[in-house]
Amino acid sequence: MKRARNRFTKYFLLIIVIAYTSGMVFLSNYDINHDSTKINQNQEIITSNYTWEMNGTVIADGYLSHYDPVICSIGNGSAIIAWEDWRNPATNSDIYAQRVNSTGHAQWTSNGIVVCNKTLGQEDPVICSDGNDGAFIGWSGDEGMWVQKINGNGEAQWGANGSQLHNVSGYRMQLCPDGLGGVIAVWDEGFLGDLILARRVHSNGTVLWGADPIIISNLTNCVYPKICNDSSGGVIITWQDYRTGTDNNIYAQKLFLNGTAQWGSNGTIICNQDNNQYAPDICTDNGDGAIITWTDNRSGSTDIYTQRILFNGTTMWTSNGTIICNSSGPQETPRIHEDGSGNAIIVWNDYRGANWDIYAQKIDGLGNHQWLANGTIICNATNTQDDYMISTDMSGRAFVTWEDSRTGGIDIFAQKIEPDGNVTWPQNGFLICNKFDLQADAQICSDELGGAIITWEVQKQSGPPRYDVYASRVIIPTSPTLESILPNPSNDGLILLNWSDNYDANKYYIYRNTSKINNINGLTPRAIVNATVYQDIVTANGLYHYVVVAENFWGNGSISNCQNVSVEFVPGPPILDPILPRIDNDGSIYLSWNDVIGATDYYIFRDNVTINSTLGLTPIDSVAQTFYPDSVPINGTFFYVIVAYNSTGSSPISNCENVTVDLTPPNGNGEPDEPPPDNTWIWISILIVGIAIAAVIIIRGIMVRSRSKKTPLKPPKSPPTPSKKPPISSE
Ligand SMILES: [Ca+2]
Ligand SMILES: [Ca+2]
Ligand SMILES: [Ca+2]
Ligand SMILES: [Ca+2]
Structure with a gap:
């Protein structure tokens, strides 16, 4: 499809060129200039604010088309993006590049630097990090196969237009750094498959391995080469191979740094099972071998298989490969990425359901599946999800981006997969861009800060059809680390x-x-x-x-x-209840008070005078409950206060209550004394009687005096003479 589109675009561009040279072209409606405030001309990284925008930040736009972007991480949230660029009709298609930092600011010339703008066409850029803040950028074109090294400042390192790998055009170039500042490239020479060729370029730009590229396979219809490093500076290459003339198989070859092939002429078999095995991908096994995966039609329903090949060319797992996914329906086009710890993560297109979805699996160095059997769902939204790319970071996370037609058009989504297989962006993917009529060909790299940077092309429908390059960095923040809260406990809230x-x-x-x-x-x-x-x-x-x-x-x-x-606020003062009875005869005193909020303990203080302060006093006890039975086996009046307490501090004192203890027996019998009798009425009665007697005497005296005035007082009668009586005889 892309190739067809390229041809169409080239045809269209040819018309434009003719129009342009004829002075007929309608140029000026298109914004050629970027907002220059986004560019720091001193190449300083601007960190003040993001310029990343929802639906993407423009990397290259303006007159005519910019598309097929590729991307590599250079760490710290930065990436280098290269693309095919048609801005200058006089030079046909060219290759441009831009560096973006973590905040989305372009770091090189606005709209990108020229990587190659030779007169004829350059297309199909590929990119990989040079491990030193720059990138290797390769391309094919009318003048053969080329590669350029760009440093972190956007300066070409290998001459104005790069180093020529071969003077014959080829396809599907793959790059792999040689670990010494140079790069190894592999490609196939015929679009329908023919020779697999490889070449190394020294860090100084000199093309190595002889006058012509090394032939990896010269047998019929070998296509689709993929490459990875081994740990010795060499590379391992795999491809889809039709040498039998009956069906496709998977082969591999290992090259030393000097270009010497290690696994025989034309490579070694990875899988030659019946029916077609095709579309392989490869990653390092973190040693001198590699892990290879492919689409396998041995059962008649395409499945995903894998094999590990060791440094000596022997395959480690089941002959002809072990199953990654053999679910019902087709599974196709796996892409693989090492996780940095000897494991590999494989992502593929899966039609086990009602439409194309994306699944993934992680395998360890023994081929053991680490995630769900037959794969973990990356996206199973409605309609087709395909054209996915995978990247991993140094922490073993994987990032996948894809084209998604769930809404009918084609949008870009992405997902982040933790090492345990859990996806941590929204289910079925984080929407990267759905702004335009068509956004496609997304590429992804880790930003090495826990997120990823994605680039894609956008087809603009207004005016002459054209494509622009956009990018976005997706880093949903990781969880903050909350420090211990101090002081703990808090006494002020x-x-x-x-x-x-x-x-x-x-x-x-x-x-x-x-x-x-x-x-x-x-x-x-x-x-x-x-x-x-x-x-x-x-x-x-x-x-x-x-x-x-x-x-x-x-x-x-x-x-x-x-x-x-x-x-724990400092507690307030308790309220001590009155102590009853007020006179206590047995020395058992019962105290009670209210429950004070925040108090954990209560101190009980007792004294024989009113307590206005506990200064100098020692509590007689402390309790957690809100009552206290005291025992005072001596007479006296006793005063109490309560103080509430917690780890924050002590409350003010409560109100002071007292009780009198009187243990004295009333009559020596141990009974309490009766209270003194109330004699008031007796004395009143006596007084009344006395008054009554006095009144009688007085009244009598008055009456005697009145009678002596009316009749003379008779002389006192002489006592009566007693009559003599004869004695009574006593006979
Ligand atoms: Ca050109
Ligand atoms: Ca086969
Ligand atoms: Ca299947
Ligand atoms: Ca789907």
């Missing part, structure tokens, strides 16, 4: 949170809960801040749990670790 600065976050959400936070479902953020510190205010005692979530415009990261803090 001012909770100071500190967390790690997330390189790519521009906003943080703070969540609080009274139980441990395992996810933020249903929680409302306490605050949203753009700093890495926040002071929360808590007004009640308790245990409080916090997490922080980082956000940027790509989305939210996962939650931070959960930290907690105990809030």
Whole structure:
């Protein structure tokens, strides 16, 4: 399809060239100039703000087309992108490149630097990192096969137009650094398959391995070469091979750094099972061998197979390969990437369902499957997902991007796969671009900061049809690390949170809960801040749990670790209940008071005078409950206060209550004394009687005096003479 489109475009461009040279061309409607403020002319990295935009940042646009972008990471969130460029009709297609930094700022000349603009056509760029801030960029074209080395400043290292690998045009070039500043390239010479050729270029640009490229296979219809490093500076190459004339098989060859083939003439068999094996891909096994995967039609339903080949050319796993996926329906076109630890991650197109989906599997150095049997779903959205690319980072994560027609058009999506097989961007992929009528041919590389950089071409439909190159960096922030909360416990409710600065976050959400936070479902953020510190205010005692979530415009990261803090305000003063009875005769005193919020313990103080301060006093006891039975086996009046306590401190004293203890028996019998009798009424009665007697005497006296005035007082009668009576005889 791409080839057909290229031919169409070339044809279209030819018309444009004729029109242009005839002075008929309609040039000026198109924006040739970028916003130069995005470019730092001193080549300094601008880090102040992102210029990454949703739906992508323009890498190359303007008059005529720019497409087929390829990308490689140069670390630290930066990448170099190369593309085929038709901006200058006089030179046909050319190769351009641009460097973008982590914030999306172009680092070289606006719209890209020229990699090669020789008069005839250059096309189908490929790229790989030079391991030193620059990149090797290869291409094919009317003048054969070429490669250029560009340093980190965008300066060509191998002459104005690069080093020529071969003067005959070829296809499907693959590049692999030689580890010494040079590069090894492999390609097939005929579009339908013919020779597989390879060549090395010295770090100084000198083309090595003789006057002509090395022939990897000169048998009929060998195509689709793929290459990877071994650990000795050499390379291992695999390809699809039709030498039998009946069906395709998979072969491989190993080249030393000097170009010597190690596995026989025309390579060694990886798989020659019946029916077709095709579309192989390869990655290093982290040693001197490689892991190869391919589409395998031995069963009649295409499946994904793999094989590991050791340094000596012997295959390590089951002869003719072990199954990665043999699910029902077709599985096709696997792409493989090492994870840096001797494992490999394979991604493929899968039609086990109702339409094409994308699956992935990870295998270890023994071929053991690490993820779900028959593969982990990367995307099974409706309609077709295909044309995927995979990249890995140094932490073993994989990044996949693809073309997606779930909405009917073609959009670009991407997914991040953790080493354990969990995908951490939205299910079925993170939308990279759906802005234009058509966006396609996405390529991806790790940014080595936990995210990925993706580039693709956009077909603009307004005006003359043309393509532009866009890129986007996707780094949904990783979870911040929330530091321990200090002081813990807090006695003022001012909770100071500190967390790690997330390189790519521009906003943080703070969540609080009274139980441990395992996810933020249903929680409302306490605050949203753009700093890495926040002071929360808590007004009640308790245990409080916090997490922080980082956000940027790509989305939210996962939650931070959960930290907690105990809030313990200094307790308020207790209220001591009156002590009853007020007079205590047995020395058993029962104290009770209210439950004070935040108190963990209570101190009981007793004295024989009113307590206004506990200064100098020693508590008689401390308890956790809100009552206390005291025992005072001596007479006296006793005064009590209570002080509440927690680890933060002590409350003010409670009110002071007292009780009198009187243990004296009333009558020596141990009975308590009766209270003195109330004699009031007796004395009143006596008084009344006395008054009554006095009144009688007085009244009588008055009456006697009145009678002596009316009748003379008779002389006192003489006592009556007693009558004599005869004695009574006593006979
Ligand atoms: Ca050209
Ligand atoms: Ca076969
Ligand atoms: Ca199958
Ligand atoms: Ca699908």
